[in-house]
Amino acid sequence: MNRKAFLLLGFIMFLTMTGYGIVFPILPFLANDLHLSALQMSSLIIIWAVAQLITAPLWGRMADKIGRKPVLLFGVFGFGVAFLVLLFAQNYWQLLLLRMIGAALSSGTQPAAYSMVADQTEKKTRSQAIAKMGAVNGLGFLCGPFLGALISPLGVMAPFIVAGCLAFITLPFIVLYIKDSKAENTEEVRPDSKRETLSFWKSLAMVTKTGYWDLYTIIFGISLAASSFFGLIGYFMIARFDASPTLVSLAFSTQAGTSVVVQFLLLQKVYKYWDDETVTKIGLMITAAGYCFISFSPAIWALFFGCLLTGLGHSLVRPTTTALLSKRNEMGQGITMGLQHSMDSLGRIIGPIWGGWIFSFAVSAPFITSAIITLLLLGITYMTSNHKKIEMKNRHNKMTSHH
Template sequence: MNLLFRNKGALALLMVNIFLAMAAYGLVVPVMPTLMRNLGLTGASVGYLTAAYAVTQLLFSPWGGRLGDTIGRKKIIVVGLAMLAVSEAIFGFSSSIYMLFLSRLLGGVGVAFIFPGVMAFTADITTENERAKGIGYISAAMSTGFIIGPGLGGFLAEYGIRVPFYVAAAVVGFVALLSVIVLPESMKKADLIEPRLPLEREGFIRQIWQSRKASYFVTLVVLLVLGFGLSNFETVFGLYLDAKHQFGPNDIAFVLTIGAIVGVIIQIGLLDLLVKRLGEMKVMYLSLALGGVSIFAILFVHSYWAITIVTIFIFASFDLIRPAASSLLSKAAGERQGYVAGLNSTFTSLGTIIGSVAAGILYDVSLSLPYIAAGATFLICLVGLRLRQGIKQSA
């Protein structure tokens, strides 16, 4: 707990920041069936709307990471929170699909500033021995927000379909103000750098291409697969439960909330132990296997509690992959914490975009296809990593 409340409680406040940023992404999930009916949307349109958030996150994440290295972590976190608050307010007041898209695009820019700022801030205030634990706390908050967001949206939607977004705008705005007052700057002026390396001046497409040469590229690929699998699963999960099992918003919210809470408890209880005994890479192997099998299993269970239990396993796998991968990246980043954190966000966002769009398109073809695609991707990634390790060991 000392780590959480050191530096004026910086890590605890960072957890709140990243939780809200990720929760904002998923608030829309339980209201999607209603939006589809009201606006006459297709599954593909829902996928595009979900992906819009990740598109601007992808485009602006490298810039957000570099900006954090040059002007400081606190400033980009606060600006990102302010943009996110405005985007949630716009969504609440929207009366057309175009305003909904504008809201999601602006929210993605906000998260593109928040995520690398928070990850780099965490690296700044932890030692290498504390790094996995610190990032584990941040990842727990992030995963909880990402997964519990739909649950919160479902509960709040009982009071009106727009209420979740009004509440989110108010809470995020308050936390932005709190961060201005309470959050210290993690970098001294002497530590602020100008991005002089040629790689850091290039566009994000060039950066993605160049990152294949980095020692941590495989870890970035795992984060891309995680983004794909999680968004593929979550984008149409409410639609899937509504169409196949006749779940209402409260039922969807309950399954997602229980899955999120238990998954995070598993992460907090097991992550540090697993990393110390197995190492980050083996934790990723284990989680990819668990996630792939569990996503396939969701297609074959039918009772309320069986669906809930399988969902818990799915979220537990997600909650273990992200901090293990982020810890590996942070250890390899050296003084370029903001830049590498930006790449972390970029690859996760790219996976989220592909997963969201694919989920919507595949859902229009068959209810089961999004989950077949997500489960297969996890298992293919696992096999690829194991083959790569075998080749390296025999070389």
């Protein structure tokens, strides 16, 4: 992919995710101003993921039909609208409806952006490119809360205004400088014309097809485990170590910061030594070890080491799995990335609900189950890998006997 175009696309995604990160910690204070309960507050977070679960594949399909740029443009515009309209919410139901509409409007942003990256990179370098795009997203999300803390003294609504403005600032850059990759697809991607014959509903069914189901399951599982981590690590640290807000923030920063650094600086070297499947297996092993360290941490240092391991593991698994999905050639990149975003959203819906429920029985239970889920994903990876080897061997034997 053209370096200038990649940097510009990364800058756009960074600003967008910074806006999202600004708002995330402030949302509880807005909910408090409207006198909402904890359950209502949770529903505001979950409804965002539900709306993206439903609409991301639709936007992905649209990106295959009309091009990536229009969907990216509308998605970023939707991001801005999603935050600014919250200024007009006067009660819970208005806030819930506006969150749902905002998520639906903006859910095409990531499928379109990742489709552009996939369209314009060769298979051998795609994992690195997607990893860097993921790192940019993570960096934006990491910077957002810090910026939100600086802005919050101006009023509870100030971060929402800034978040909306950050999204709108990127719109001229998209219009003027981002080219639609669908118009310049490589020979690997150009079979979009053939893929158009695959209906939307048949595209959805690809989630269950051999070569896809295992990768989508990894996306779902790793998201489910991670959402339990992000939702409950603070409560766990308070319950076990009587941790201060500073320590809790540091734990989040350790996990997210490690992921960003690895995706930016180390993955390129990792891919020189191991193929995508091996990197995924190693990442899942490290992630499971991280959750175990957190679950059974005898001291705060062990918990921070667990956070570092989970950040490292996620940075290996997520971009590699996404790249493997993009290398499949049976449906358009848009719907492929849309379904990936959808499965990620499904994990973010179920994870906090499951983690919150099981936390009431044992404070370490959410992290133990996250470790178990990650190990099951590792088992699936080994199973599908062995199945592929057997298929290739049988194919080779048939060809040999035929000749």
